[in-house]
Amino acid sequence: MDAVTCTAPVNIAVIKYWGKRDEALILPINSSLSATLSQEQLCAKTTVAVSGQFTRDRMWLNGKEESLENPRYQNVLREIRRRARKRKIAGEGEEKGTSLSDALSWHVHICSVNNFPTAAGLASSAAGFSCLVYSLAKLFKIEGDISEIARQGSGSACRSLYGGFVSWNMGEKDDGTDSVAEQLVTENHWPELRILILVVSDQKKHIGSSAGMGVSVKTSELLRYRAEHIVPRRMKEIETAIQNKDFQTFAKITMQDSNQLHASCLDTYPPIIYLNDTSKQIMHLVHKYNDFCGQIKVAYTFDAGPNACLYLLEEEVAGVLAMVNHCFPPIEQNGDQHIRGLQVEELPIQKDLKESLGFTPLSPGALKYIIHTKVGTGPQVLPSTECLLNENGLPK
Ligand code: DP6
Known part of the structure; x- marks a missing residue:
């Protein structure tokens, strides 16, 4: 089993995203801008793992198994695998650890928890999807912009991929390749x-x-x-x-x-x-x-x-x-x-x-x-001791 565990932050918009021009690709009708909040207080933590032993893709959210059938999860997984396949064809990503060929033919297990009560009514989907996409990108050795993938999980999730203040530029293209997040300033810019x-x-x-x-x-x-x-x-x-x-x-x-x-x-x-x-x-x-x-x-x-x-x-x-x-x-x-x-x-x-x-x-x-x-940092990779799955790929 090869696993990666990461944390990702919540963000709170000061210019709000409200409205899509494309529901499937999650393309907004306007740009938006948010502050990323410190992960000391609020974060999602996610382990993603691949193994030849897994028989299907599975996911546990806050201790409960959830279906991955939701099109948003499907879109994220498909997009991650497509990008990994592109790298494999280019002969990249085979340097160390599990090879991309193995990772691509194996199923994935996902386990995610929040360090704050979901009942608080705080937007947890941004932290959750950004953590999922960031972790999968590390596992599948994907490089380049991944905010386009996080956006397809939940629009506001693309802004949680960076620390500090982050804008999500609405973009103009129909395929969404220019609808991406960008860091405006880091978390150290306005420390007060x-x-x-x-x-x-x-x-x-x-x-x-x-x-x-x-x-x-x-x-x-x-x-x-x-x-x-x-x-x-x-x-x-x-x-x-x-x-x-x-x-x-x-x-x-x-x-x-x-x-x-x-x-x-x-x-x-x-x-x-x-x-x-x-x-x-x-x-x-x-x-x-x-x-x-x-x-x-x-x-x-x-x-x-x-x-x-x-x-x-x-x-x-x-x-x-x-x-x-x-x-x-x-x-x-x-x-x-x-x-x-x-x-x-x-x-x-x-x-x-x-x-x-x-x-x-x-x-x-x-x-x-x-x-x-x-204001805080963007997603972080944690040491393997923080893994949320046991050696059989089930929640600890
Ligand atoms: C009011 O990102 O949760 O928080 O893209 O459909 O998943 P979907 O919506 P979501 O919407 C957030 C709306 C908001 C404003 C904002 O965060 O910009």
Whole structure:
């Protein structure tokens, strides 16, 4: 058995991807841009293995065997094998270890886990697919751009293949070869930047992003206008803001773009609503906080669910957390910490901020917990001791 184990990060978009021009190849109607989050707090870990003993392709996700029949897995596996075959024909990839000829004729076993609860409602498909594609590419000794393959698993997954800030250029070609991810700056570019994920309690089932964006593309004129006229300009502006570490511009565009995604969802027919009352209260508080400070100190962004993701600088973290904890008091937990991740001093809310907010604290539990993290690296290869499969190719 030949195996590779890797980890890959979650990413949170500041210019959102919403809408496909080709459903099968997962080609977007607009470019997008995200920050890659540190894998200390959030990552997927995947082992992929090939062996002459395996009788079929199999996969285990978070301890449960899952079918690989889903076309997205099939597309990823087919594309990986096609690229490996091309290398083999070119006489490459035979240097060491299992030969490509063997690997190509054998079946694959995949075992993947997340280091965060999937129930948190955090987008795990980006980390999962990017980890799968990165690991398979290592196993099959594939070189060159692999974001095109990850994109076919889940669009946003292509952005998780790099650390720092990453753009996904929509491309123009019908075959998708120019719809690829590219690193804008590394994780060391803006070391003061922090991210707080406010995990919002929510019982309701939402329409998934793929289905949601499908209806939006068909029915929302606002979405079409956004993709054609607004995103191209915003991409340029936010790239410059990131390069210059211009937090004011970065934060404003981030909030505007999140709001426009959710406006396009409401413009979809029938409408799609991902934000709940707590999400809206968080938005309101962020604006109040910024007004109180006299400049933008914190930005929110929301994906296809009610969780808020706040971007801010390190010096603001304690103050913002004090406000969040005042307005959304933590619920008693049995042993689990309410604020997870990077350590921070816990302060009470500033008196004049409290007065200026005029916000009656909600009853405890509106927020499940908070993750404090920063921008991080792209996927990593782990030593073989980290392998998730035993010598028979079954989960350990
Ligand atoms: C709101 O990448 O999950 O998070 O390509 O259909 O798998 P598929 O969709 P997915 O969509 C992510 C949408 C988003 C915005 C973003 O991450 O850019």
